[in-house]
């Protein structure tokens with residue numbers, strides 16, 4: 423085996439990992455294989471990325487062809503046809519008039535880009551005083567310094583300074599009363615009024631944007647209470663605050679429609695995406711922007727002037743665009759989002775069927791997403807880590823945050839995969 427000393431793994435207990443590494447060497451369809459030749463059912467689409475499962479030949483072919491034709495497309499002052507083609511495909515599936523797209527290389531970059539767009543939009547309209555951001559406890563908005571300021575995950579921020587000034591957090595939406603409720607809980611729409619309270623306290627016209635994940639993913643799948651997102655939208659409209667949905671996890675069919683915005687019937691002003699945009703094959707993110715915001719910003723700059731002093735060397739990289747176009751083509755041609763909607767009730771029923779296992783404290787779920795909270799062990803996240811190890815040994819790959827097990831099977835999963843995920847969970851969690 424390779425020397426494991428030199429690589430520092432992200433979000434991983436490195437010393438433990440190196441004593442007992444989990445090395446993935448091959449993937450196809452719903453499965454990974456590890457370096458010991460063992461098959462693992464992928465219960466979380468890699469990391470919420472591989473909605474089509476692994477190893478789709480169409481994506482391989484598109485990326486290979488693109489590499490042969492144009493391996494890099496200088497992104498500032500130049501471009502290549504793939505950027506426009508992919509943006510056009512995205513415009514066909516995004517809600518409302520969110521039909522302009524800025525490309526990034528990750529979800530974290532999408533979040534930081536969206537924050538800058540919000541600030542710039544207000545500034546060009548003569549409202550440069552809007553510099554505050556509102557986000558929420560238990561949110562994950564990536565790991566770059568601006569996104570970390572929005573983050574509502576203590577561990578992700580506590581060691582990294584005070585963050586951007588002027589960021590305040592609404593309360594999270596986990597409520598005791600909604601425990602073990604499938605889908606949207608009845609209680610908690612009024613938690614959105616935290617935004618109104620901030621508007622009252624700081625002045626609504628000092629707030630640039632409110633960032634939320636429609637379903638908070640990384641902290642254990644917190645589904646929005648009924649009426650909550652609608653109320654956020656109303657409060658934003660009342661005060662001219664931009665509403666930003668971070669759909670890095672929920673984007674591209676996870677909730678049965680292209681975006682959770684459409685599933686919940688609430689149209690934001692900006693949407694951040696990444697992950698399943700390219701089926702996780704080539705790193706790429708994007709920000710979807712309402713037409714009026716794009717027009718306002720571009721219209722305010724002189725004709726020969728750069729409108730947005732922002733961008734990445736790899737914005738709209740040709741290989742990422744090729745992977746994105748191939749992925750979006752499959753989503754459309756194979757009706758993948760509809761398939762996701764069809765499988766979801768079965769998935770939810772099977773996952774909620776685990777509720778009587780003694781170690782399980784709560785289950786939440788929507789679409790092809792579910793979070794299972796375990797009774798905490800002695801140390802922070804200890805029981806969650808034990809679950810991850812035991813599930814891996816039993817042939818199932820999941821995501822664990824602290825003591826929550828998170829499931830997000832590929833949208834191409836069959837019922838038999840869902841059965842196997844839930845049977846393995848029952849077997850392992852019953853003895854944990």
Ligand SMILES: Cc1ncc(COP(=O)(O)O)c(C=O)c1O
Pocket residue numbers: 527528529530531533562563564565635639640668669670671696697
């Ligand atoms: C909602 C949300 N936003 C942003 C990110 C950051 O994405 P990335 O890891 O690609 O930077 C994630 C990652 O899981 C996420 O779940």
